[in-house]
Amino acid sequence: MQDASQSTRPLRAARPQQGLTGDITVPGDxxxxxxxxxxxxxxxxxxxxxxxxxxxxxxxxxxxxxxxxxxxxxxxxxxxxxxxxxxxxxxxxxxxxxxxxxxxxxxxxxxxxxxxxxxxxxxxxxxxxxxxxxxxxxxxxxxxxxxxxxxxxxxxxxxxxxxxxxxxxxxxxxxxxxxxxxxxxxxxxxxxxxxxxxxxxxxxxxxxxxxxxxxxxxxxxxxxxxxxxxxxxxxxxxxxxxVPGDPSSAAFPLVAALLVPGSRLTVRGVGLNPLRTGLFTTLREMGADLAVTNERTEGGEPVGDITATHSALHAVEVPPERAPSMIDEYPILAVAAACATGTSRFRGLAELRVKESDRLAATIALLAANGVAARAEGDDLVMERNGAPPAGGGTVVTHMDHRIAMSALVMGLASEQPVAVDDSAFIDTSFPDFATLLDRAAGGGAITPA
Missing domain, CATH: 3.65.10.10 (Enolpyruvate transferase domain)
Incomplete structure (x- = not known):
């Protein structure tokens, strides 16, 4: 068996010198x-x-x-x-x-x-x-x-x-x-x-x-x-x-563009199945500038291009009935809420406790490691923020969970201080070359080995 120290890939994400720009595609759904x-x-x-x-x-x-x-x-x-x-x-x-x-x-x-x-x-x-x-x-x-x-x-x-x-x-x-x-x-x-x-x-x-x-x-x-x-x-x-682009994967570069000043980023060919787009609905409720163009149908699934432009976000309450349409996106939504103004509450997240990690606990730990106080109230996630960038500076334990790792790297792009992850190897399960693509969109040098 390979030694864990040889197989892990620690990374560090820091605020880029410029906004995220360009046209990208994400892996298939x-x-x-x-x-x-x-x-x-x-x-x-x-x-x-x-x-x-x-x-x-x-x-x-x-x-x-x-x-x-x-x-x-x-x-x-x-x-x-x-x-x-x-x-x-x-x-x-x-x-x-x-x-x-x-x-x-x-x-x-x-x-x-x-x-x-x-x-x-x-x-x-x-x-x-x-x-x-x-x-x-x-x-x-x-x-x-x-x-x-x-x-x-x-x-x-x-x-x-x-x-x-x-x-x-x-x-x-x-x-x-x-x-x-x-x-x-x-x-x-x-x-x-x-x-x-x-x-x-x-x-x-x-x-x-x-x-x-x-x-x-x-x-x-x-x-x-x-x-x-x-x-x-x-x-x-x-x-x-x-196979259309995965909306769960598109969520990470799109949220990064919303949070990093000067950004305007387009993700081409994203699946827009209405039972998968709860995150996009929620981000718009927070004031996100998300524009969908070139809508079409491929293989029985709706598809379109999504452009995210840097936006000032405000807090939101997400109803529990929306959870099935965005269950994989709550960690990255939590990063967006950490940069918003007001009290955010995500309701009905019991399913997050049985994902690749206990994602509710892992998300709260991700935030806490970077100066953001959040808490679980039953199956709800709650945080109060003032719109300022998170402090950052922490190292996030990913628990071999690709979505926790990607969310932490996005947080690093938006925080005052860099954010590190203990391992990025598991990102390959859903989004090979994620760090390279995000770093290139940010102009290079923002995501580096830790």
């Missing part, structure tokens, strides 16, 4: 990239994918699909070919499936495996092995699949898929696109209709892609939530996919 590979593996024929995110998380999914019998080939940067085996056609892997740092891949693949009569073992890195899987395995067990895991439902996890999987009728106790998607993936192999009821609408990339590949999916709005019904055992047909 991670949620859509995972699903493109999985549905390509389940389809009949050859799926061509353009713009696939080639971060470590998605590459783990590509390797897993290959191990399960699909042909998965990289044709060039972001260009991939997947020759699928059809619904129910996956084969037993010869070795353990290592999902690295990706909770999305691990949970969705549990759904895939549940409907196939094969045995497989999933594991991951130290961070992923701490994350709970019972929220997925408990409902999937009702399909006839069997799961064995470490205490608390944690990886490594052994899966014995059902020989004759049963359709599921499941109400999510909390809004989770990962759990919803796992149940729907298991339902593909079952006779009859699988039904999922979600209390709040969550990102619907799985439903969109199921339709794109030819499945019959019905969605009914029910209050603030939805009911999704999937007809089982469809023949999925290979279909081309263009």
């Amino acid at each position: 991670k949620s859509i990239s995972h699903r493109a590979l999985m549905f390509g593996a389940l389809a009949v024929g050859e799926t061509r994918i353009e713009g696939l995110l080639e971060g470590e998380d998605v590459l783990r999914t590509a390797a897993a699909m290959r191990a399960l019998g699909a042909e998965v080939e990289r044709l060039g940067p972001g260009r991939w070919r997947v020759a699928g085996r059809g619904v129910g056609g996956l084969i037993e892997p010869a070795d353990v499936l290592d999902m690295g740092n990706s909770g999305t891949a691990a949970r969705l693949i549990c759904g895939l495996l549940a409907g196939h009569p094969i045995f497989a073992v999933l594991t991951g890195d130290a961070s992923l092995r701490k994350r709970p899987m019972r929220r997925v395995t408990d409902p999937l067990a009702a399909s006839g699949a069997r799961f064995s895991s470490r205490e608390g439902g944690r990886l490594p996890l052994a899966v014995e898929g059902a020989k004759n999987p049963l359709p599921l009728d499941y109400r999510l106790p909390v809004a989770s696109a990962q759990v919803k998607s796992a149940v729907l993936l298991a339902g593909l192999c079952a006779r009859g209709t699988t039904r999922v009821e979600e209390p709040e609408a969550t990102r619907d990339h799985t439903e969109n892609m199921l339709r794109h590949f030819g499945a019959t999916v019905r969605v009914t709005v029910q209050g603030s939530g939805r009911v999704i019904e999937l007809d089982g055992q469809p023949e999925l047909t290979a279909a081309p996919i263009t």
Whole structure:
């Protein structure tokens, strides 16, 4: 095993001499990239994918699909070919499936495996092995699949898929696109209709892609939530996919441009699915100058170009029902709120406690290390600020969480004193070359090895 001191990449971010400018692109949407590979593996024929995110998380999914019998080939940067085996056609892997740092891949693949009569073992890195899987395995067990895991439902996890999987009728106790998607993936192999009821609408990339590949999916709005019904055992047909830029990744350079004086930065080709754009809505409520142009539809998903111009921000209260549409963006929103005027309150953040780290605690620690007092009140995050730049000067413990690391680097660009992170290696899971791209937009010399 490689020594931790050899594998970590500490970085330091300081206020740049100029604003962030130019036109950039961000990596392909991670949620859509995972699903493109999985549905390509389940389809009949050859799926061509353009713009696939080639971060470590998605590459783990590509390797897993290959191990399960699909042909998965990289044709060039972001260009991939997947020759699928059809619904129910996956084969037993010869070795353990290592999902690295990706909770999305691990949970969705549990759904895939549940409907196939094969045995497989999933594991991951130290961070992923701490994350709970019972929220997925408990409902999937009702399909006839069997799961064995470490205490608390944690990886490594052994899966014995059902020989004759049963359709599921499941109400999510909390809004989770990962759990919803796992149940729907298991339902593909079952006779009859699988039904999922979600209390709040969550990102619907799985439903969109199921339709794109030819499945019959019905969605009914029910209050603030939805009911999704999937007809089982469809023949999925290979279909081309263009992956839009990930709005969760676009959040970091856009917020940096809002906070650094003199900035005007455009991110091209960002996914604008309304169930993913809660952060952009919230930033506008704070007074952010965010302009969307060149709106279009690609592969069933809305896409556009977003330009952020430096703005004076004021505090905001974010309602709990918005959390599912921006659950990954709260750390970077907290950095924006640290530069705003007034009392900000983000409500209903229980889900943050079971991300790559306890993201609520990690976000509060990130702020505290750099002179910003914030507190948790139940599942709310609260801070009072006067609009002045944060003091900075701290070193942030990232807990192997890519979004905490990226948020800290953005804070360093906006703070009085530089901000360091203990490790940036895990940024590669979602945004390879993030530090280089951000530093180039800032004119160079702002982000350096610590």
